[in-house]
Amino acid sequence: MRYQDRLFQQRHDAILAAARQLFREQPWDRVTIAEVALGAGIGKGTVYKHFPSKEALYAQLVLELSRANLDELRALHAAQPGPQAMRQVIRRAFAQMLADPVLVQLCLLCDRPAFQERLEMPYREQFLALEHDYQALFGQLLADCLDARSLPHADCQHLLWGVEACFSGVMARIASGGFAHWAEPIGLPDYFERVTDFIIAGLKGQAASLRGYRLNIE
Structure with missing residues (x-):
C-alpha cells in the first residue's frame, strides 16, 4: 500500500475512533x-475529505460496526451448527446491542427512509448489501432450525419479516434505556430470553402453518 493510502486510512480510522469515543461521553x-x-488530531476540513457530512460519518460507523458484529455471528453459527444455532445467534446479537447502545441508536437513525434518502449512493448501496448479508445468515439459521428448505423462498422471506420486527422492538427498548420506568421492571436478560423464546416458537408455529396450507391447496 502506498504511503498516501496508508495515511488516508490512518486518518479514516482516527476519525471513527474519535467519533465513537465522543459519542460515548456525550x-x-x-x-x-x-x-x-x-x-x-486533524483539521476540520480533513474530516470532510473523508466524510461529506455528519450523516455520512454516522453511516460509516454503523456499517463498520455492523459488519464486525455480523462476522462474529457468522463465526458463532459456523462453530455451533444445528437446531440450537438460532437461539445462540439471537442471544449473541442481543448482547452485541446491549454492549453498545449508542450503535443501536445510530442504527435506528440510519434505518429511517428519510435518512437513507439523504445519504450518498455509495452508502445506500452498502446498507443494502449489509441487509442482504444479514438475511442470508438468518436464512441459513432458518434452514438449521426449521428445515426451511421445504418452504418456498417467499414463505421464508415472510418468516424473516417477523424476526426483523422482533429485533427492531429489542433495539428500540435498548435505545430507550430498558424497563426501569415500568411499574414492574423487567431485567433485560430475562426480557432477551423471553423474546428469543417468542421468536423461535413463532417461527416454528408459522412454518408448520405454512406447510399445512401448502398441503391443503395441492
Missing part, C-alpha cells in the same frame, strides 16, 4: 465535526 447528536477533528 449525546451523539450534539457532537460537532470540529470536536471530532480535535479528537482525531
Whole structure:
C-alpha cells in the first residue's frame, strides 16, 4: 500500500475512533465535526475529505460496526451448527446491542427512509448489501432450525419479516434505556430470553402453518 493510502486510512480510522469515543461521553447528536477533528488530531476540513457530512460519518460507523458484529455471528453459527444455532445467534446479537447502545441508536437513525434518502449512493448501496448479508445468515439459521428448505423462498422471506420486527422492538427498548420506568421492571436478560423464546416458537408455529396450507391447496 502506498504511503498516501496508508495515511488516508490512518486518518479514516482516527476519525471513527474519535467519533465513537465522543459519542460515548456525550449525546451523539450534539457532537460537532470540529470536536471530532480535535479528537482525531486533524483539521476540520480533513474530516470532510473523508466524510461529506455528519450523516455520512454516522453511516460509516454503523456499517463498520455492523459488519464486525455480523462476522462474529457468522463465526458463532459456523462453530455451533444445528437446531440450537438460532437461539445462540439471537442471544449473541442481543448482547452485541446491549454492549453498545449508542450503535443501536445510530442504527435506528440510519434505518429511517428519510435518512437513507439523504445519504450518498455509495452508502445506500452498502446498507443494502449489509441487509442482504444479514438475511442470508438468518436464512441459513432458518434452514438449521426449521428445515426451511421445504418452504418456498417467499414463505421464508415472510418468516424473516417477523424476526426483523422482533429485533427492531429489542433495539428500540435498548435505545430507550430498558424497563426501569415500568411499574414492574423487567431485567433485560430475562426480557432477551423471553423474546428469543417468542421468536423461535413463532417461527416454528408459522412454518408448520405454512406447510399445512401448502398441503391443503395441492
